[in-house]
Amino acid sequence: MVKAFNFTRQYPDFLFPGKTQYVTKDDEAVPVESEALLDTANPFTWITTAKKIAAWEPDLLIMRYWMSWFGPSLGLVARHMKKKCKVVAILDNVIPHEPRIIDKPFTRYFLGGCTGYVTMCHEVADDLLRFKPDARFMIHPHPLYSHFGAKMGRAEAEDSLGIPHGKKNILFFGLIRQYKGLDILLEAFSRLPEDYQLIVAGEPYGSFDKYQEIIDGSGAKERIFLYPQYIRDSEVKKYFSAADVTVLPYRSATQSGISSVSYHFEVPMIVTDVGGLREAIGDTGTGLVSEKPDPECILRDIERYFSDESLRTGCIGNIRKEKQRLSWKAFCDDLISFQNEL
Numbered sequence: 001m002v003k004a005f006n007f008t009r010q011y012p013d014f015l016f017p018g019k020t021q022y023v024t025k026d027d028e029a030v031p032v033e034s035e036a037l038l039d040t041a042n043p044f045t046w047i048t049t050a051k052k053i054a055a056w057e058p059d060l061l062i063m064r065y066w067m068s069w070f071g072p073s074l075g076l077v078a079r080h081m082k083k084k085c086k087v088v089a090i091l092d093n094v095i096p097h098e099p100r101i102i103d104k105p106f107t108r109y110f111l112g113g114c115t116g117y118v119t120m121c122h123e124v125a126d127d128l129l130r131f132k133p134d135a136r137f138m139i140h141p142h143p144l145y146s147h148f149g150a151k152m153g154r155a156e157a158e159d160s161l162g163i164p165h166g167k168k169n170i171l172f173f174g175l176i177r178q179y180k181g182l183d184i185l186l187e188a189f190s191r192l193p194e195d196y197q198l199i200v201a202g203e204p205y206g207s208f209d210k211y212q213e214i215i216d217g218s219g220a221k222e223r224i225f226l227y228p229q230y231i232r233d234s235e236v237k238k239y240f241s242a243a244d245v246t247v248l249p250y251r252s253a254t255q256s257g258i259s260s261v262s263y264h265f266e267v268p269m270i271v272t273d274v275g276g277l278r279e280a281i282g283d284t285g286t287g288l289v290s291e292k293p294d295p296e297c298i299l300r301d302i303e304r305y306f307s308d309e310s311l312r313t314g315c316i317g318n319i320r321k322e323k324q325r326l327s328w329k330a331f332c333d334d335l336i337s338f339q340n341e342l
Contacts, residue, residue: 004034005053011069012041040073049073050080058085060339063114066092071106078113086115086342088335093254094127098179107131116342118335121255121276138338141280143331144323145260148236157241163225167197168306171243171267174258176204176228181249181272182211187295188249188302190218196302201227201239240265244312245305251293253277263323268315270301285318 037049053061061081063074078087089111095103108131111117117137119125128135158165170189176182182200189198198220204211208228215224231239240246246262246269253275262269269287271277282289288305290297305311 003056003058004032005038005049006034006036007038007040008036008045009039009041038073038077040070043073046073046076047080050077053077054081054085057082061085061087062090062335063087064090064092065110067096068100068103068106068110071102071108071110075106075110075113078110086339087113088116088118088339088342089114090118090120091124091128092120094124094131098177104131111135116338118338121279123276123279124254127254136342138334140331140334141326142255142257142260143328144264144326145257146264146328148233148240148261148264150237151265152237152241154242157238160238161199161225161227161242163197163199163242167223168195169242169244170196170198170302171239171246172198172200172202172249173231173239173246173261174202174256176200176202176208176211177206179251179253181251181293183214184249184251184293184295184298185247186211186214186218186224188299189224190214190220191295191299192220192302194223196220196306197223197225199225199227199239199242201231203230204228236261237265240267243267245270245287245302247298247302248272248277249290249293249298250274250277255280260326263319263326266316266319266323268305268312268319270298270305272297284322286315286322 035052037045037052039045058081061078063078065074081087094107111128111132115136117128117135119128119137119139120142122139125137125139128137155165172182172185174180185198189196215221218224227239240261244267246258246267248256248258248269248271250256250272251274255276259269259271259280263286269281270290271281271287272290272293274293278289281287288301290301
């Protein structure tokens with residue numbers, strides 16, 4: 001039997017620069033029945049949550065961790081489980097992309113309450129071992145995000161976005177944050193000829209002004225199509241269905257959930273050589289890895305990708321192989337085997 005427990009609030013407003021941290025009525029996310037208990041900014045709910053979960057008497061508690069702000073609340077919950085309950089943390093990050101002074105003490109507290117750990121790349125595993133050299137962990141690549149529906153026809157997707165047909169379509173998708181390097185891609189794109197167009201889709205975390213200044217000063221402004229908002233699950237497919245390639249020009253990274261979406265829609269990627277992206281993309285032959293996050297390198301690899309049709313078809317073929325390996329069933333099977341060994 002499985003039971004899900006959820007947050008009443010994940011972040012206080014000063015830590016959440018987006019529009020909302022809640023599923024809205026307009027969203028079409030797959031519903032998951034859960035009991036909302038934990039407010040990370042209200043310590044009284046931490047004890048209540050721990051008692052509620054412990055009263056259910058689980059044999060295994062799985063918690064996902066991606067930001068040090070969660071360390072105190074989730075760490076307390078972990079420490080209040082009964083002895084028979086194993087606590088496994090799925091670590092998106094150990095140290096966040098945008099560091100804060102609280103990171104080390106909060107993360108150390110959280111990690112100290114867990115029995116075992118799951119990381120999705122070697123980079124995060126290395127970070128874990130710096131905090132906890134004796135940690136028992138497994139590494140498993142990020143499973144596919146397969147709930148966004150089937151791929152649309154390209155022409156239909158382009159029409160739904162209101163963009164011209166017959167161009168080379170580059171996609172930047174996901175939350176727009178400093179470390180994700182949209183400015184790098186915009187600078188590179190400004191040097192590409194008329195048969196290229198850029199699709200930028202995702203909610204800005206913070207001001208979009210600096211990106212807008214680059215766009216306004218670019219000779220390629222008319223070929224940049226902006227959708228700077230939260231993208232509902234039902235709309236994701238039209239962006240990837242229109243794309244020839246997804247570009248992740250990140251300044252830093254561990255792994256990327258965007259690559260899992262790109263895999264689902266069989267769109268090759270161009271990524272930078274940071275964090276676990278080479279491991280996930282370069283080593284699997286599902287895209288190109290730029291030497292460093294700067295416009296010159298990104299430009300060169302975009303041109304290389306579009307100039308070699310065999311490269312593109314080879315990447316798509318490798319993505320299809322990876323899709324078989326990165327199923328949720330494979331992830332769950334490995335997770336069950338791992339917790340049995342703890």
